[in-house]
Amino acid sequence: MIPPAFDYASPTTVNEALALLGQNPDAKILAGGHSLLPMMKFRLASPALLVDINKVDGLAYIKEEGGWLKIGAMTRESEVDRSALVKQKYPLLADTARVIADPIVRNWATVGGNLAHADPANDHPATMLAYGARLVAAGPGGTREIAIGDFFVGPFTTPLEHNEILTEIRIPAHKAGDGGAYLKIERKVGDYATAAVAVQINVDSKGRCMSAGIGLTNVGLTPIRTAKAAGLLVGSSLDDATVKAAANAAAEAAEPSADNRGSEDYKRSLVRTLTTRALKTAVERAKAG
Amino acid sequence: MSTHHIKLTINGQAAEADVPARTLLVHFIRDTLSLTGTHIGCDTTSCGACTVLINGRPTKSCTLLAVQADGAEITTVEGLAQGGQLHAIQEGFHQCHGLQCGFCTPGMMLSSVALLKENPSPSEDEIRWGLSGNLCRCTGYVNIVKAVQYAAEKMQA
Numbered sequence: 001m002i003p004p005a006f007d008y009a010s011p012t013t014v015n016e017a018l019a020l021l022g023q024n025p026d027a028k029i030l031a032g033g034h035s036l037l038p039m040m041k042f043r044l045a046s047p048a049l050l051v052d053i054n055k056v057d058g059l060a061y062i063k064e065e066g067g068w069l070k071i072g073a074m075t076r077e078s079e080v081d082r083s084a085l086v087k088q089k090y091p092l093l094a095d096t097a098r099v100i101a102d103p104i105v106r107n108w109a110t111v112g113g114n115l116a117h118a119d120p121a122n123d124h125p126a127t128m129l130a131y132g133a134r135l136v137a138a139g140p141g142g143t144r145e146i147a148i149g150d151f152f153v154g155p156f157t158t159p160l161e162h163n164e165i166l167t168e169i170r171i172p173a174h175k176a177g178d179g180g181a182y183l184k185i186e187r188k189v190g191d192y193a194t195a196a197v198a199v200q201i202n203v204d205s206k207g208r209c210m211s212a213g214i215g216l217t218n219v220g221l222t223p224i225r226t227a228k229a230a231g232l233l234v235g236s237s238l239d240d241a242t243v244k245a246a247a248n249a250a251a252e253a254a255e256p257s258a259d260n261r262g263s264e265d266y267k268r269s270l271v272r273t274l275t276t277r278a279l280k281t282a283v284e285r286a287k288a289g
Numbered sequence: 290m291s292t293h294h295i296k297l298t299i300n301g302q303a304a305e306a307d308v309p310a311r312t313l314l315v316h317f318i319r320d321t322l323s324l325t326g327t328h329i330g331c332d333t334t335s336c337g338a339c340t341v342l343i344n345g346r347p348t349k350s351c352t353l354l355a356v357q358a359d360g361a362e363i364t365t366v367e368g369l370a371q372g373g374q375l376h377a378i379q380e381g382f383h384q385c386h387g388l389q390c391g392f393c394t395p396g397m398m399l400s401s402v403a404l405l406k407e408n409p410s411p412s413e414d415e416i417r418w419g420l421s422g423n424l425c426r427c428t429g430y431v432n433i434v435k436a437v438q439y440a441a442e443k444m445q446a
Contacts, residue, residue: 001332005290008310008356037352038333050310052357078346102422104337104400107346108353189421190335 003040010052022163031113068170073112092180096127102190121192125223126215130198136168152222179286181278193218194261195270199278203286219254226253247275295359300368308355315339317355326366337423340396366395377440387436389427
């Protein structure tokens with residue numbers, strides 16, 4: 001399949017890319033391209049211009065700075081997967097990067113693209129919801145920050161303007177007592193999640209839960225953050241009864257639809273089980289450091 | 290539609306051409322450069338039959354534009370054998386019966402080469418994980434894993 005005809009530009013700076021977007025209302029940003037190009041082949045997208053940002057310098061990095069883990073939007077999933085820093089301190093993110101698509105796709109797929117595409121089946125959205133991440137977007141008037149909770153406004157829809165580019169993802173820097181996990185059930189490598197759950201918690205020295213975030217993948221029209229489930233955990237000792245109640249609340253927050261991956265009940269049941277298991281792993285990791 | 294002049298290196302040879310923006314890399318490799326060892330399977334980024342190495346990293350060439358490969362170093366299956374000698378991975382697939390129909394084999398071998406470069410003695414699990422973006426529909430994976438183990442041993446010897 002060959003995509004419909006389009007013009008192509010390969011700017012080397014964010015400003016050049018922004019100017020191209022500003023001049024062309026029917027332009028699309030080409031990041032990793034592993035969602036966009038298949039969509040173009042299927043004629044689900046037919047932009048007049050592709051603004052390829054792969055040659056823009058300075059958009060691929062993973063670093064801790066000023067209380068944040070900062071990830072450049074063009075950072076490849078394979079780079080996240082290989083990062084010693086991520087492995088050591090951000091296990092929820094490490095879990096996530098490892099199960100996105102397949103190893104070949106991860107050589108091109110980007111963290112920013114996974115978020116900006118806002119596919120409810122993508123994996124980073126739930127993870128970033130659990131982390132309480134912030135996103136930095138560059139536009140003609142400078143940059144602005146968007147809280148992840150305000151980002152997924154509808155299926156494939158974000159508050160990013162046509163002439164804005166997502167440039168950075170900020171995750172609160174690791175602190176003592178942090179732990180997280182991402183668990184995904186997929187029919188096979190490369191398939192979208194039947195359901196997946198991201199959990200990030202912080203526990204104090206007595207094992208009390210100080211904060212919690214839970215995000216759900218592919219069980220609704222958008223990625224879902226379950227404030228109720230997370231709220232049940234905070235202040236608790238993460239005992240079995242509380243974990244069970246939170247897992248039930250997460251399953252209730254899911255709004256899955258039946259498809260060839262399973263029924264609504266099955267997917268809710270998966271959310272319940274995955275939340276329980278992810279919390280168990282998150283607690284172990286939090287206590288280990 | 291815009292047309293672009295691209296220059297790249299493929300299997301150590303320089304190549305250049307004018308390509309329309311929408312030309313996929315796999316079509317450029319097969320149709321313009323006549324290197325038909327790179328196969329088109331699913332055409333939807335799933336099967337890995339079209340895998341080539343771009344600057345050493347496995348890439349599904351059905352999901353990249355040729356213009357995006359401007360300046361890149363590409364290795365296709367034709368670039369594995371050197372001086373009439375099979376690459377260790379090719380020998381492994383041959384010796385261990387790692388293929389029946391052979392359709393997935395070029396992609397499998399290129400992913401394997403990249404895997405072995407990063408991890409010269411992978412465990413069976415690591416091989417299966419490393420090749421999980423390449424699908425085989427006839428041989429099954431047991432002999433493919435053996436072929437990679439054969440190559441790993443040979444390359445370390």
